[in-house]
Amino acid sequence: MQTQIARWLEQLILSGSLRAGERLPAEVALVERLGVSRVTVRLAMDDLVSRGLVTRAHGKGSFVSPAVVRHDLLSEQGFFDILLTKAPRPEVRLIAFERAVPPPKVVDLFKLAPGAQAVKLDRLYFSAGRPIVLAANWLTPDAASLLPADIEAMSTAAVHSVLLHHPIASSTSAIGAELAGATVARCLGVGARSAVLVLTRTRFDAQGRAREHNRFTVDPSSYEFTFSTKGDVALAAELRAVAA
Structure with missing residues (x-):
């Protein structure tokens, strides 16, 4: 399931629906929306972070990585x-x-x-x-x-x-x-x-x-x-x- 969530968010980013610098929904919100565990959402986010698509800001949440x-x-x-x-x-x-x-x-x-x-x-x-x-x-x-x-x-x-x-x-x-x-x-x-x-x-x-x-x-x-x-x-x- 985490792979499907990661691919869904990736598509939103690549299509421009989520723009560079835009804050992603909080993990709690994704858990409620998708009906999955917080661990599953966290692993999906980890995948996006590892590929440079998403950046975590301490105390502020996760954001679409801006162009360098x-x-x-x-x-x-x-x-x-x-x-x-x-x-x-x-x-x-x-x-x-x-x-x-x-x-x-x-x-x-x-x-x-x-x-x-x-x-x-x-x-x-x-x-x-x-x-x-x-x-x-x-x-x-x-x-x-x-x-x-x-x-x-x-x-x-x-x-x-x-x-x-x-x-x-x-x-x-x-x-x-x-x-x-x-x-x-x-x-x-x-x-x-x-x-x-x-x-x-x-x-x-x-x-x-x-x-x-x-x-x-x-x-x-x-x-x-x-x-x-x-x-x-x-x-x-x-x-x-x-x-x-």
Whole structure:
């Protein structure tokens, strides 16, 4: 019976009756509707999860797996633009925009005096209603002149170029993996001990001054990093951080 249930749900997904990011009926509801045991429903769901058709979100239920957003690290596009062009039903939600004292690393990068404030800009990126990237950004103090309305619909690259008049000329980036932890788990809807990808990036203007420092925490089940090379080019020469 579990095979028939799995095939029925699979057909609903493949036909588009259940869309990417849509929540599936709760197991209890399926038990009542189909007249089977909860174990049978759970095994059918396990089958869909194992094949990547369904994703479980801790404490929220089971969802149709969204299409994976692929981020080419050598692309001129960054998170903001890639999300808007590649994610189904994209959304960027502003969750923090305020002046605050940054951590010591950012103080050093921005060459700030002890106790000086910078601008904290945090965003949550959604694909088909599901949070997939948490962006924690620090901008130089001159960004305090901006209003939330100024930056809600712009990438930080556009903020620097159009509003602050010091375009980004270069950046350095690093990618790692870690456990989500409580705060990230709450924002991305994953388990606290789920593995997440983290891209950290510092961006500089033409004079070599650091203008922003970013930390992007990514749900790897729906967002992945790629890169490609052309011809016989040394890999190290191709791995340059240009994402905006």
